[in-house]
Amino acid sequence: MLAQLNLGDGQNLGTADGRIALDCSVRKTRQGHYVISTTDFFFPLVDSPYLQGRIGAANVLSDLYAEGVASCDFVLMLLAACRDMPEDQRTICTQEMVRGFRDACTDADTCITGGQTVLNPWPIIGGVATSVVAEGEFVPSDGAQVGNVVVLTKPLGTQIAVNVHQWRRHHHQQNQNQNNNNNNKFWKKCIDQNIVTDDQAEEMMHQAVCSMARLNKNGGSIMVKHKACAATDVTGFGILGHAQNLVENQKEKVGIELHTLPLIAGTKQVNDKVLNFQLTTGYSAETSGGLMICMPKETAQAYMEELKDLDGTDSWIIGNVIADEKQQARILEDVKYLEV
Numbered sequence: 001m002l003a004q005l006n007l008g009d010g011q012n013l014g015t016a017d018g019r020i021a022l023d024c025s026v027r028k029t030r031q032g033h034y035v036i037s038t039t040d041f042f043f044p045l046v047d048s049p050y051l052q053g054r055i056g057a058a059n060v061l062s063d064l065y066a067e068g069v070a071s072c073d074f075v076l077m078l079l080a081a082c083r084d085m086p087e088d089q090r091t092i093c094t095q096e097m098v099r100g101f102r103d104a105c106t107d108a109d110t111c112i113t114g115g116q117t118v119l120n121p122w123p124i125i126g127g128v129a130t131s132v133v134a135e136g137e138f139v140p141s142d143g144a145q146v147g148n149v150v151v152l153t154k155p156l157g158t159q160i161a162v163n164v165h166q167w168r169r170h171h172h173q174q175n176q177n178q179n180n181n182n183n184n185k186f187w188k189k190c191i192d193q194n195i196v197t198d199d200q201a202e203e204m205m206h207q208a209v210c211s212m213a214r215l216n217k218n219g220g221s222i223m224v225k226h227k228a229c230a231a232t233d234v235t236g237f238g239i240l241g242h243a244q245n246l247v248e249n250q251k252e253k254v255g256i257e258l259h260t261l262p263l264i265a266g267t268k269q270v271n272d273k274v275l276n277f278q279l280t281t282g283y284s285a286e287t288s289g290g291l292m293i294c295m296p297k298e299t300a301q302a303y304m305e306e307l308k309d310l311d312g313t314d315s316w317i318i319g320n321v322i323a324d325e326k327q328q329a330r331i332l333e334d335v336k337y338l339e340v
Contacts, residue, residue, distance in 0.1 A: 015142055015249045022141045022249045023063040023232055034133050038063035041078050041126020045162050045287060046209060047169075049093045049123070053100025055212045056125040059288040061108055062233040065220025066291055068139030069131045075105055077115030080124035090123075097125045108217050139223050144230040144250045144294040150258070150319035151300055153219045153307060154211050154290025155340045156239055157267030160277050161208035162287075164190070164270055168201045186274055195269050204266045211264070212288040218310040219291045226303040227296055234289035240282025242292060243319070243329035255324030256294075258282070258331045262316045262338040282331050294321050314340065 015022050024038040040060040044052055057075070064072050081094045105112055115127065131138075167187035190196040196204070216233065223231060232246045243256045263279065271279040278284050295303060304315045316338065 022245060023066045026067065026138070026140070029132075032135075034135070034138065035130065036064060036067050036069060036133060036138060037128060037130040039078070039126070039128040041124050042287065043122050043124055046212075048100075049096035050100040051209060051213060052123075053097040053102070053125055054104040055100075055209075055288050056097070057101045057104035057108070057127065058213055058215050059235070060127045060129050061104075061110075062216045062235075062288060062291070064129050064131055065216040066231045066233040067131075067141065068220055068223035068228055068231065069133055069137065070221040070224075071131065072108055072110040072129050073131050074113045075110055075130075076128040077101060077112050078124070078126045078128070079115060079117045080120035080122065081117065082121065082123040083119040084121055085123075093123055097123060101125055101127070104213070104215065108215055137224065139228045139231060141230050141232060141246070142249050142251050144246070144254050144321050145252065145296075146254055146321055146323045147297065148229055148294040148321035149297045149300045149317045150243075150256055150321065151293045151295060151304065151315055152234070152239075152262065152290050152318045153216065153293070153315040154214070154234070154313075155207075155262040155264050155338075156234070156284065156286060156289070157204075157264035157279060158208045158212055158287050158289065159285045160267040160270050160279060161204040161264055163275075163277070164196060164201050164266075165205040168198065189274050190270065193273060195273050196266055200266050204264060207264050211290075214288075214311065214313070216291050219293075219307055219315070222303060222306055222310075223291075223293060223295075226299040226306075228303075229294045229296070231291055231293040233291050234286050236285045236287075238278065238283035238285055239292070239318075240329055240331060243282070246292065246294070247324070247327045247329050250327070253323065253325050253327060255322050255327055256319050256329040257322055258319040258329070258335065260316060260318045260336045260338060261331070262314075262318070262340050265339040268337055268339065280335075280337070290315070292318075
């Protein structure tokens with residue numbers, strides 16, 4: 001949207017035209033360093049305000065890590081307290097969101113140095129994250145090369161897992177308004193057709209929360225070491241939407257072919273049999289998703305092995321960078337789905 005407004009001055013690094021940033025604004029200072037900054041926030045999608053705070057911090061920091069930086073120098077917090085809550089509930093909710101956000105920033109070895117607080121109908125949390133780096137300490141997001149492989153560091157399917165959790169919760173609460181009747185209809189279909197059980201829905205949500213709350217810090221910090229050429233993180237546009245954004249911002253005329261989609265276990269069945277979230281076509285939104293990195297085939301395996309040692313989680317080679325004058329990203333017809 002911002003790019004369509006013709007903003008920017010052509011001096012932003014890491015995008016083909018030097019205007020609006022792909023993930024972060026990357027600016028060279030008068031002193032010869034680079035300031036990398038980003039902003040993001042989001043609405044509640046989990047039951048716990050503490051976890052919302054953690055996910056909110058992981059989400060905003062993820063854009064920095066997509067630039068291959070090893071650390072964030074400081075964070076400004078953006079906070080909206082819910083004016084429609086009773087005061088005692090608002091106080092607890094707001095304090096817990098802040099605590100979760102702060103704890104995630106502490107885990108990221110950064111600190112909150114300021115911000116802005118407002119009253120709003122919805123409780124919202126996010127921030128502005130900034131790193132100051134020298135030449136060679138980050139990965140410009142426009143250097144993908146033909147022959148690169150594409151690595152993904154988190155599975156897909158968080159939107160579906162969260163929705164299934166909401167269907168199940170509303171069903172058990174037996175609320176009677178129209179929205180909840182719709183939720184009950186979807187959950188009833190899950191149960192009646194043996195698509196998802198209570199235990200499976202709980203595990204699906206657990207895996208999604210663990211993924212959303214996990215920092216991409218380690219994944220970003222070893223990108224330079226393993227010669228990454230370009231990257232983005234996977235969030236609201238889905239895996240294919242972000243792959244398309246990435247190829248459109250490359251200096252070379254390249255495309256991306258995705259041959260493998262790792263999915264949180266159970267999410268594909270829900271997408272195929274209950275409600276189409278466009279998971280298999282690549283447009284299901286993710287929250288605090290993984291890094292999608294274009295890197296040499298020769299270094300990808302070592303990158304994934306080191307990340308497994310650091311995070312204890314898997315990553316996957318999901319595609320290839322190809323020559324393409326039209327700069328298109330696509331999912332191959334014989335794509336392989338991995339349930340993880």
